[in-house]
Amino acid sequence: MAGPSNASSSSTYTSNTRSKKIKSKSKLDFANPCDCGYPSRIWTSTTKDNPGKEFRVCPNSTDNPEIKCKFWEWVNEEDTVNKKKRDEVRAQSCEVRAQSCEVRIAIMDHDFNIYKKKTDEEFDKIIRKISSLKTYVIVLFMLFVVSLLRA
Numbered sequence: 001m002a003g004p005s006n007a008s009s010s011s012t013y014t015s016n017t018r019s020k021k022i023k024s025k026s027k028l029d030f031a032n033p034c035d036c037g038y039p040s041r042i043w044t045s046t047t048k049d050n051p052g053k054e055f056r057v058c059p060n061s062t063d064n065p066e067i068k069c070k071f072w073e074w075v076n077e078e079d080t081v082n083k084k085k086r087d088e089v090r091a092q093s094c095e096v097r098a099q100s101c102e103v104r105i106a107i108m109d110h111d112f113n114i115y116k117k118k119t120d121e122e123f124d125k126i127i128r129k130i131s132s133l134k135t136y137v138i139v140l141f142m143l144f145v146v147s148l149l150r151a
């Protein structure tokens with residue numbers, strides 16, 4: 001009955017063999033979070049195949065291996081630069097989009113003002129027409145009454 005705890009801890013160690021091959025020095029990378037959303041931890045590889053090469057892992061792989069995610073990638077300077085460039089381009093296109101949106105709103109606002117002006121003018125014309133029509137109707141009515149009285 002005391003066996004399982006021993007077994008689980010030893011399996012944790014075997015699944016964590018990668019950390020045995022690396023130096024103890026590490027740094028946190030806030031720009032590239034792991035799948036858990038934590039800043040990834042950058043280690044330097046000491047393996048024969050990739051000596052001195054940096055890689056990022058879930059910070060939990062050392063602090064709390066039982067809840068670590070599968071996040072793991074080489075730190076590639078080019079990748080980081082490319083990612084920064086991509087982010088910049090994305091930010092720029094966002095800015096451009098926001099600007100074109102502003103321009104569109106300004107145009108719409110302008111068009112609306114013109115339309116509103118036109119509508120107001122049309123409305124004024126209609127009001128004037130109606131009032132002139134009213135006087136015309138009143139005059140007609142008066143003429144009608146007068147003609148009735150004369151008859």
Ligand SMILES: [Zn+2]
Pocket residue numbers: 034035036037038058059060068069070071
């Ligand atoms: Zn993680």
